[in-house]
Amino acid sequence: MKEDNFQGPYNDLMGDIIKKHAEEGGMDNLPGKGKPLSQEYFSGDTFQHFQRIAEDAGYKPHWLNLQQEIREDVHLLADFYEANITVDLEDRLEKINEKVYKYNRLCPRPMQKGPVSLDTIKNVLERRD
Numbered sequence: 001m002k003e004d005n006f007q008g009p010y011n012d013l014m015g016d017i018i019k020k021h022a023e024e025g026g027m028d029n030l031p032g033k034g035k036p037l038s039q040e041y042f043s044g045d046t047f048q049h050f051q052r053i054a055e056d057a058g059y060k061p062h063w064l065n066l067q068q069e070i071r072e073d074v075h076l077l078a079d080f081y082e083a084n085i086t087v088d089l090e091d092r093l094e095k096i097n098e099k100v101y102k103y104n105r106l107c108p109r110p111m112q113k114g115p116v117s118l119d120t121i122k123n124v125l126e127r128r129d
Contacts, residue, residue, distance in 0.1 A: 063103055063106035066099060074121065074124060081122075100113055
């Protein structure tokens with residue numbers, strides 16, 4: 001019996017693109033070229049490396065932007081509630097909770113939040129005083 005070890009040709013598309021870019025001189029003037037990497041890049045795991053490099057480059061994860069939006073929406077709703085503007089209160093809470101649900105799917109598990117309710121809005125007002 002003959003064992004069939006057929007493997008098709010290996011295509012490294014990203015490698016080919018990077019190689020072509022380097023051959024065209026695209027890697028010649030990169031910032032930090034020729035300088036050694038700091039030792040902090042060699043500690044921790046791969047995800048920590050990504051986070052550190054991304055943070056150094058100014059990248060902010062989408063869930064952090066969403067967290068800020070939720071906070072602003074809750075404070076705005078608290079302002080409306082304090083001013084006795086309760087029109088569409090339930091609709092506004094529902095929209096905020098849709099953002100909370102999306103946030104919980106994107107953020108790390110320990111940072112997940114519960115739904116926003118009228119009690120949450122009252123707590124925000126109490127903390128302001």
